[in-house]
Amino acid sequence: MSLHLISFKTCPFVQRAVITLKHKKIDFDITYIDLANPPGWFLEISPLQKVPVLKVDDEILFESAVINEYLDEITGGELQPRDPLARAKNRAWIEFASDMLGNFYRMKMSKDKERYDKYRDRLVGQLQRVEKRLGDGPWFNGEDFSLADTAFAPLFRQNSVAGGKLSVIDPESMPKVSAWAERLLALPEVRDSVVDEFEDLYLAAMEKNGSYSLYRLAA
Ligand SMILES: N[C@@H](CCC(=O)N[C@@H](CS)C(=O)NCC(=O)O)C(=O)O
Structure with a gap:
């Protein structure tokens, strides 16, 4: 499975995903875009026109909290309480x-x-x-x-x-x-x-x- 994060260099919401990826030592690719001049391909795949977007193979995930839960769940799920x-x-x-x-x-x-x-x-x-x-x-x-x-x-x-x-x-x-x-x-x-x-x-x-x-x- 390939994970590809779409980022803007100062976005704190993307940073949440990067921290989780690095904490869990998950391999990923990253592409930076300019939000002042977003490329057409990004506007096409990002439902809210916001970063982060995580491409999971050909599937699209958006919203930092959702992306983080997904990343956690595919790698053991210990970053959310069990109860x-x-x-x-x-x-x-x-x-x-x-x-x-x-x-x-x-x-x-x-x-x-x-x-x-x-x-x-x-x-x-x-x-x-x-x-x-x-x-x-x-x-x-x-x-x-x-x-x-x-x-x-x-x-x-x-x-x-x-x-x-x-x-x-x-x-x-x-x-x-x-x-x-x-x-x-x-x-x-x-x-x-x-x-x-x-x-x-x-x-x-x-x-x-x-x-x-x-x-x-x-x-
Ligand atoms: N609720 C979203 C917020 C993401 C967000 O606000 N991203 C900003 C950059 S830090 C963005 O892409 N803004 C572009 C826009 O609003 O047009 C999340 O948690 O992922």
Whole structure:
């Protein structure tokens, strides 16, 4: 069976799949597209016109959470809890992380303080909720590394750009989130889940958009 991931270099949703693939040491090919100028073949195969898309031989899978569950299921399935309720809750938190990624994107691309503050406040509220949900770790569900960890890790990678100068995680008030994020960022599968030029591309997109948080960084 051949697995071929269609990616955009700074997309955190694709990054979730790359982390899972690398964590499970699954062979895959990757093709990067430009979302500002998507090729016709991509628009043809991607029902929502979004990445990630995973080609499994000639079949098409889309949606990062679905792709990750599939990758896990074909390789032993240990990244989802066995108990149905625990598994459902894990899926719900993965959806929560997707909402956070949306707020993170809107925050980083905000052109003015008002909009920036609005999404930052939402994100901080969500991080505080995660703080209450976390136990003693080391992972989201305690001892067992799971798809919730691979789903949240891209958020923490984005939060760590520019040496953490744009971080919204306050270690004092969010000690568990902070420690969990550091632990995830230290994993080789997370470290190697982005291209070498990730930070340059990420910051360039913010600059092109007139991002308020970059302006704060320069001030
Ligand atoms: N719910 C989707 C979200 C994927 C998504 O938003 N991808 C973005 C890039 S990070 C995209 O392809 N955007 C293109 C568009 O919206 O036109 C998932 O989890 O896979």
